[in-house]
Amino acid sequence: MKYGIVIFPTKAVQDEANSYRKRYDPHYALIPPHITLKEAFEADGDQLEEVVTELKHIANETEPFKININKVSTFAPVTNTIYFKIEPIKELNDLYKKMHSGTFSENQEYAFVPHITIAQKLSHDEYSDIFGSMKMKDIQIEDTVDRFQLMYQLDNGSWTVHDSFVFGKEFV
Template sequence: MKYGIAIFPSKPIQDEANSYRKRYDSHYALIPPHITLKSGFEADDATIEELIVELKHIANATKPFKVNINKVSNFSPVSNTIYFKVEPTQELVELQQQLHRGKFTNNMQHSFVPHITIAQNLSDDEFSDVVGTLKMTKFEFEDSIDRFQLLYQLDNGSWTVYETFVFGKEKV
């Protein structure tokens, strides 16, 4: 089965992201707005049970932290993806790094750029128009992060929560 690990932001941030995703994100129906900590990886039942124990340890040792979103950015020229740029805090970067070492495979294909996708798979013209408009829009969000989710992918390509790990509260 395919799994992933993500942080879901608060409802106000999800609502703002979805106001763009409805129109510009081809994956809108597959997963809510999120910050990917570990992209999709394959694991069997025994492996995932072992990883869940490790995820509980990581969550228990992690203190809640805040993240800020102050602008929109994009991955051009690599892809026509537009996103809310999540300022990389030390806590967020360390959490992401923990999920790529030890018992976890390092499946990183790119450097960690914390973000919430709001548009992807756009034509070049649409991408230019949307980026131009969003660059003139002011975004200011602060969010408290106190948990992350282990997700699994369904046969239709959508993702759903397998288990939630609350910071500093999980007991192993």
């Protein structure tokens, strides 16, 4: 089965992202707005048990932290993807690194750029119009991160939560 690890921002941030995603993101119905910590990876029953155990340890060792979103950016010219840029901070980078070491397979395709996608798979003309107007928006959002989620992909391509891992919480 295919799994991934993400952070879901608070409802207020998701609502802001969804105000764009419902028009500009074909993945809108497949997964809520999120920060990807680990791209999709395959795991069977035994591997999954090992992954869940490791994720519990990582969550226990992590304290909640704040993230700041203060601009709209893009991955162009690589892809016509537009996103809310999250200021890189040590806590978020450390969490990402933990998801790519130890028991975890190294499946990192790109350098880590913390973001929440708000538009993707746009034609060049759509991209130019949308990014042109969005990059002028004044975005100032602070959010608190206190957990991450292990997701799995359903047959229809949508993603659902397998487990949530709350920071600093002791698991028995």
